[in-house]
Amino acid sequence: MTSSVGVVTPQRMRFDQPLPLQSGAQLPAYELVYETYGTLNAQRSNAVLVCHALNASHHVAGLHADDPKSLGWWDNMVGPGKPVDTDRFFVIGVNNPGSCFGSTGPMHTNPATGRPWGADFPVCTVEDWVDAQARLIEALGIRQLAAVLGGSLGGMQAQAWALRYPERLRHCVAVATAPNLSAQNIAFNEVARRAIVTDPDFHGGHFYAHGVVPKRGLRVARMIGHITYLSDDSMEAKFGRELRDAELHFSTQDIEFQIESYLRYQGDKFSEYFDANTYLLITRALDYFDPARAHGGDLARAYAAAKAIRFLLVSFTTDWRFSPARSREIVKALVDNRADVSYAEIDAPHGHDAFLLEDPRYLAVMRAYFERIAADVTPGARA
Amino acid sequence: MTTPLKNLEVIARLVPQGARVLDLGCGSGELLAYLMRERGCVGYGIELDDANVLASTQRGINVIQLNLEEGLKLFDDHSFDVVLQLETLQHLRNAEKMLRETARVGRIGIVSFPNFAHWPNRVSVLRGRMPVTKALPYEWYDTPNIRVGTYADFEVLARKNGLQILDSFGLQDGEMVRTLPNLLASVAVFKFERG
Numbered sequence: 001m002t003s004s005v006g007v008v009t010p011q012r013m014r015f016d017q018p019l020p021l022q023s024g025a026q027l028p029a030y031e032l033v034y035e036t037y038g039t040l041n042a043q044r045s046n047a048v049l050v051c052h053a054l055n056a057s058h059h060v061a062g063l064h065a066d067d068p069k070s071l072g073w074w075d076n077m078v079g080p081g082k083p084v085d086t087d088r089f090f091v092i093g094v095n096n097p098g099s100c101f102g103s104t105g106p107m108h109t110n111p112a113t114g115r116p117w118g119a120d121f122p123v124c125t126v127e128d129w130v131d132a133q134a135r136l137i138e139a140l141g142i143r144q145l146a147a148v149l150g151g152s153l154g155g156m157q158a159q160a161w162a163l164r165y166p167e168r169l170r171h172c173v174a175v176a177t178a179p180n181l182s183a184q185n186i187a188f189n190e191v192a193r194r195a196i197v198t199d200p201d202f203h204g205g206h207f208y209a210h211g212v213v214p215k216r217g218l219r220v221a222r223m224i225g226h227i228t229y230l231s232d233d234s235m236e237a238k239f240g241r242e243l244r245d246a247e248l249h250f251s252t253q254d255i256e257f258q259i260e261s262y263l264r265y266q267g268d269k270f271s272e273y274f275d276a277n278t279y280l281l282i283t284r285a286l287d288y289f290d291p292a293r294a295h296g297g298d299l300a301r302a303y304a305a306a307k308a309i310r311f312l313l314v315s316f317t318t319d320w321r322f323s324p325a326r327s328r329e330i331v332k333a334l335v336d337n338r339a340d341v342s343y344a345e346i347d348a349p350h351g352h353d354a355f356l357l358e359d360p361r362y363l364a365v366m367r368a369y370f371e372r373i374a375a376d377v378t379p380g381a382r383a
Numbered sequence: 384m385t386t387p388l389k390n391l392e393v394i395a396r397l398v399p400q401g402a403r404v405l406d407l408g409c410g411s412g413e414l415l416a417y418l419m420r421e422r423g424c425v426g427y428g429i430e431l432d433d434a435n436v437l438a439s440t441q442r443g444i445n446v447i448q449l450n451l452e453e454g455l456k457l458f459d460d461h462s463f464d465v466v467l468q469l470e471t472l473q474h475l476r477n478a479e480k481m482l483r484e485t486a487r488v489g490r491i492g493i494v495s496f497p498n499f500a501h502w503p504n505r506v507s508v509l510r511g512r513m514p515v516t517k518a519l520p521y522e523w524y525d526t527p528n529i530r531v532g533t534y535a536d537f538e539v540l541a542r543k544n545g546l547q548i549l550d551s552f553g554l555q556d557g558e559m560v561r562t563l564p565n566l567l568a569s570v571a572v573f574k575f576e577r578g
Contacts, residue, residue, distance in 0.1 A: 335457060342447065375443075
């Protein structure tokens with residue numbers, strides 16, 4: 001029997017101590033928005049932190065009372081009786097600094113100027129986010145997480161947790177992710193960023209003062225991003241060469257094919273709610289993530305810090321953005337360290353997006369692994 | 384084919400206490416779980432089949448989903464004490480390459496496979512039909528065993544690849560067969576190292 005966690009209310013925590021950032025800058029007092037699902041047990045051993053991907057937020061599961069369409073982005077994964085079972089785990093969804101969903105970000109006031117941060121919001125790395133999250137976890141009275149779980153960019157955060165705070169988590173579950181971005185990945189990010197910063201409404205990132213939003217740039221950024229999330233096959237299956245109308249209009253400007261209509265719709269929707277500066281910041285954090293860099297490019301040496309953690313990695317065969325080969329690099333680094341690692345390569349047709357979708361094989365492996373985590377962290381149960 | 388429990392126990396006795404083990408084609412992870420529990424071993428199972436990966440995950444062993452046909456690039460030379468290849472070799476297109484990979488990655492390799500020269504199989508072929516037995520439970524047209532070989536054949540292959548056979552025997556109904564194993568055992572077992 002599975003159901004949703006129901007109505008949830010985001011919470012907010014303020015941190016008055018500045019956060020030192022990898023760039024050398026620091027984030028002055030800041031706030032994080034988060035949600036929790038399930039109950040923290042008496043031993044405080046059953047907490048699972050969920051890290052979000054590029055355009056998601058703290059709202060992982062359930063609904064917000066004021067919006068019946070506000071289902072959390074991983075509601076199929078997190079809930080009572082679901083793979084990450086909230087009857088067993090205390091699940092925390094958190095929103096990173098720099099995001100546009102409530103945590104301190106570019107739309108908030110820069111205390112130094114009294115105006116919105118805009119493009120002056122300091123560049124944050126995946127590691128900086130994890131440092132911010134670690135303070136939240138500490139403030140919640142949790143010394144060790146049962147697991148850190150994330151897909152895509154969230155999977156990078158899960159890795160950073162394992163490498164940065166190895167004693168503070170027992171399991172690391174990283175889905176559809178990579179040890180760093182390829183040149184092709186960075187290229188897509190750069191096209192998206194150029195679309196945004198060259199939008200006449202961008203105003204160097206200080207568009208809030210002008211009462212405008214660089215929607216055109218955001219639309220294009222989202223369109224190109226969206227293409228990379230899907231596989232050629234799934235686009236073919238969903239749209240093929242289907243025309244919007246029955247006949248051709250011989251126009252270079254109008255929508256002819258259904259795929260164009262779909263991408264424009266996705267772009268429009270995205271530009272209504274996402275912040276341009278946040279998009280720039282998050283894609284940069286993706287570009288920078290590269291834990292092997294500090295170890296002369298040797299990922300196995302980077303992962304030596306995380307030997308004691310147990311890992312589950314999952315990839316999808318049609319994901320060309322974060323291909324299985326990239327996950328296997330992480331598996332190899334862990335095997336080289338004789339770490340506990342399991343790896344599932346799911347033969348799913350949906351491309352990168354598969355990590356958010358219903359796939360029985362994927363969800364079954366996640367469920368089985370989280371059952372193992374539950375047995376590992378629940379007092380009295382066999383480890 | 385899943386290996387009968389008694390066969391697993393006989394093979395488990397070949398694995399030293401506390402060994403670091405790589406189990407190629409680990410199935411549902413039964414043997415690796417047994418080795419961890421009973422012999423204090425650590426290691427990984429390699430499996431391609433989704434259902435087996437799930438079963439191994441449920442069993443709590445480290446399972447890595449890989450296609451063995453692509454080799455063992457993930458693993459360094461001699462990085463395991465024991466590499467197991469039980470009832471797997473006969474499913475692989477590149478069986479000889481896999482055997483060499485096994486010897487490269489492990490200090491010791493242990494291989495088991497159905498012995499086609501077991502006497503009931505010989506009788507069946509003499510009568511003009513391919514055998515269908517407990518060890519070879521498939522009809523010729525739907526068998527996943529794309530390689531069929533004999534106990535004696537493996538000795539030749541091992542010699543060709545410079546492998547030193549440390550021990551070998553047949554298995555029949557969970558019992559070791561050391562007398563005329565090529566004739567009297569349905570399963571062949573070899574323990575070897577790189578010579």
